[in-house]
Amino acid sequence: MQINEVTRLDRDDQVAVVTVASPPVNALSAAVRTGVAEAMAMAYADAEVQAIVLICEGRTFFAGADITEFGKPVVEPSLRQLQVIVEDAPKPVVAAIHGTALGGGLELALVAHYRVAVPSAKLGLPEAKLGLLPGAGGTQRLPRVVGVERALEMMTGGEPIPAADAESVGLVDRLVPEGALREGAIAFARERIGAPLEKIRDRPLSLRPGQVEAFRQANAKRFRNLAAPEAIIRSVEDGAAIPFDEAMARERELFNELLAGPQSAALRHVFFAERQAAKVDGLPKGTPTRPITHVGVIGAGTMGGGIAMNFANAGIPVMLVETRADALERGLSVIRRNYENSARKGKLTAAQIEERMALLQGTLALDEVAACDLVIEAVFEQMDVKQDLFRRLDRIAKPDAILASNTSYLDLDAIAAVTSRPEQVIGLHFFSPANVMRLLEIVRGAKTDVGVLATAVELAKTIRKVGVVVGNCYGFVGNRMLAARHAQAEALVNEGAMPWDVDRVIHGFGFGMGPFAMRDLVGLDVGWVREKSTASTVREVLNEMGRHGQKSGGGYYDYDDRRNATPSPIAEQAVIDFSAKLGIERRAVSDDEIRDRCILAMVNEGAKILDEGIAQRASDIDTVWINGYGWPPYLGGPMFWADRQGLPAILDRLRALQAAHGEAFRPSPLIERLVAEGKGFADA
């Protein structure tokens, strides 16, 4: 029987089955809550029904509260009201789980008397990723099931666990075969007819002395600046200290505080921004894509190797091309080492390593990419080198193959122009380490075909990247803004700040690392050519001294054996000498000046990028910076952050900076326009 547009109630003998079908992810919207509440009431009233199964159709069990309803007046029954209805059921209720039981979805399953799942299901409380805590009893019930330690880990990390793990910790009562969830759940329910109706809330929750404090301390770095993990910890502490219903009331208060706070707003923006990025102007849904079953990667260095791993991880065979046998050998052994490191962390099995290595075939013959559907080059970042390679690839690759460049700065159209198939050329800009970083800038050339673009967008999903389509310009979105920040960081150091002052402020802002520490990590000599070096920047001076960063024991900082950094007196002297050489009298530079010049230079450049159409929307820029450059997600990305500051305030500050520090801060016309219209970047 159809209960409402998203809920059905059927019966299989003595077992009632409540089925929800609310695509795409069965979020617990008002319609879903109403439907389930009504279906439950009918099943309770039906004397022939002895047990109830709650199941979803489509790709997943309930994936959580409906995030789009947050901040709007609650339509009853609320999720908590629905939970009371289920928890107080007069007959056993079995939640039947497939896909991802997340957030409010898992919290609803936790008020059922039992949970069964298929092996491919995942269960988790990811609210912290949205800057929230589980607000429907998750902080109270999960520790009662899986233990405090595991629950804190699951809730603060937000990563779902596989059904088999869930079964081993008692979160799932039975695994049923894939594809047979409904039958399995009904059979399980039948076995439980007449069994006592136990509630998770009645189980004990206690803490060992010092247990929570130890967890706090062990994770201090991971939780830095974040509001949600601390709220989760406090709520679990409440659970052990006060009666269940009071702890539930406190949990609700904490949830509402987080929901009204700036971090959750930013993190929810990030969630939707990532999904928006896949929607590209001029690329209608359903645009045909091309199958990518074989990939060629040219260059087995750090970048090429990392790129190749992404495809092997997704089960796609790769032809990895190098020019010299020793370089190829080295590249493949680095890949193997990376896999072995993952295996040591328990993320891969020995068999999986061999499976993936078997997908990676090395060769010294470029001709061997002839059968590939996609060839990605990751060779030296120089136009003539890339053009020469593309001429050769154009001759070798099959006619419909896509040719991609991993260039991070160069003009994609100039690369495409040397081929006979510019419409099949695209930029796929990976970020180092390419097997880890989630961002993929997909550079659309002037002639790139929509089918090729659609294929790249889909491919990003296949290899589990966040793909962002960007236009062709120097440095695209990410590196162009980074260059604007670097220019300020360098100018600040020339004028009077020390590299570690800049790093301290940027770290304090929320980045994991400041620009100079980052350069030391990457290597100061990347892109530096000794023969052409003219001591024209502090970086060049340090390189000429043999200070190339962490790998040489020092750069801006000195490093001990364990790579702990201390400000280097040698670098300090180099900075002072360099200012003198420029004829600059060094002055005191405040932290506020450092922050504003570095961050606003980025925002202003981002505005220009948006105005020029290099990025389709402001949130795409945020997605780039969060997934590729370490912008703190809880600040939502540079454009979201600027909107929150208020564009009129940003404009005023840019004008003041322009007066003091010159044209780099001339406000983008877009900012002027938006302020005049009373709008923000989000409306641009």
Ligand code: 3HC
């Ligand atoms: N509410 C509303 N919409 C949601 C949603 C949610 N909880 N979860 C996903 N969606 C939407 C997405 O925005 C997307 O919409 P679009 O097609 O218009 O862009 C669509 O569903 C499909 O989502 P994905 O593209 O992400 O699909 P995937 O298959 O890649 O991933 C997923 C599915 C793993 C469920 C993923 O969407 C996800 O992680 N969702 C968020 C889950 C979550 O955070 N749940 C907790 C919510 S907070 C909560 O429950 C509070 C409670 O404690 C009170």
